[in-house]
Amino acid sequence: MRHAVVTDVHGDTARLRAxxxxxxxxxxxRVVCLGDVFECRVGKREVDGYEFGGRLADVFDPDPELARLLDGxxxxxxxQEERIRALVPDHRLPEWTRPLLDAPLEHRTGFALYxxxxxxxxxxxxxxxxxPAEADFPGRALVHGHHHRSALYRLWPGGTGPVRVERLPxxxxxxxxxAPDGRYxxxxxxxxxxxxxxxxxPVWAVVDEAAATVTYHRAPVPPSAQPTEKQ
Structure with missing residues (x-):
């Protein structure tokens, strides 16, 4: 199976469309989205003690276009989704947000953990x-987002010491x-x-599980995309 994998949209609808x-x-x-579709406007250090004031836009940009683009x-x-879920009372969330906010933490196949x-x-x-060199994952590959960097690593067991990490070009x-005997x-x-x-x-990757390959792709930046700094 060939998976096209996208991640870390952070509310950037124009780039997601591209x-x-x-x-x-x-x-x-199959297309897989690894989360952070939304951008939470409340920082992680501000979550404790935060009281929802009734406006969704104070917490995140409730853009239903994101859900439409990711339908299927x-x-x-x-x-970001976990933080929004913790900050907004359940009854105040629009129905279209729920598939995004309540998605599972991972997707597993015999080849990889996403x-x-x-x-x-x-x-x-x-x-x-x-x-995440010390992560425990089944199969041959751990496919993730969060760090906003296109990078590929091979992990070499270090016996009793730390795992040796080789960054691949x-x-x-x-x-x-x-490689069939490798972990990545x-x-x-x-x-x-x-x-x-x-x-x-904007970038994405295609993980071809049958061919055991990963291919990184980039899209042209759409003129309408607004520059933002996210993490």
């Missing part, structure tokens, strides 16, 4: 470069084979605009 248009040109069996997509929730990534055990490989549009971490990259040192956006 990515989905690019995906239509690929022969995929396999959804996984991210930390998740947003926020609960994973992250290790800083070098300043600003993080990888990738070129957009070129499939990278995943696939950081998809983000739909929304990210910091320059994290690479291009």
């Amino acid at each position: 990515v989905l248009e690019g995906i239509r040109e690929q022969r995929v069996d 997509v396999l959804l996984v929730r991210g930390n 998740c947003h990534g926020h609960p994973l055990p992250w290790r800083e490989l070098e300043p600003g470069l993080w990888c 990738l070129r957009f549009g070129t499939p990278v084979p995943l 971490v696939v950081n998809v990259g983000s739909v929304t605009r990210c910091a320059p040192d994290r690479g291009p956006s």
Whole structure:
């Protein structure tokens, strides 16, 4: 099965539309969204003690176009969705938000674990470069978002020591084979605009489980996309 994987939209409808248009040109069996579709306007340090004042727009931008664009997509929730769910009383949430806010934390196949990534055990490989190297996952690959960087790592068991992490080169549009005896971490990259040192956006990845390859893709930035800084 070929999965087209998108993640970290953060309310950027124009860029999401551009990515989905690019995906239509690929022969995929399923589209998977790994969460952070919304952008919560209440910071994680402000959640404790927050009282909902009655306006959804104070918490997030309730844009039903996001749900329409992702209709039929396999959804996984991210930390933004979890925060919104914690801040807004259930009865104040529009019905169209529920598939996004109540999506499962992960999707598993025999080949890979697909998740947003926020609960994973992250290790800083070098300043600003993080990888969930110690994560426990079934199959050959861990496919995640959250870090807003297109990156591919092979994990080498270190015996009693830490797992050795090898960052693999990738070129957009070129499939990278995943060895049958290897374990890999696939950081998809983000739909929304990210910091320059994290690479291009909007991006997505195609995970071909039958061929055991991952291919990174990028879409042109639509003129209507507004520059935003997200995390």
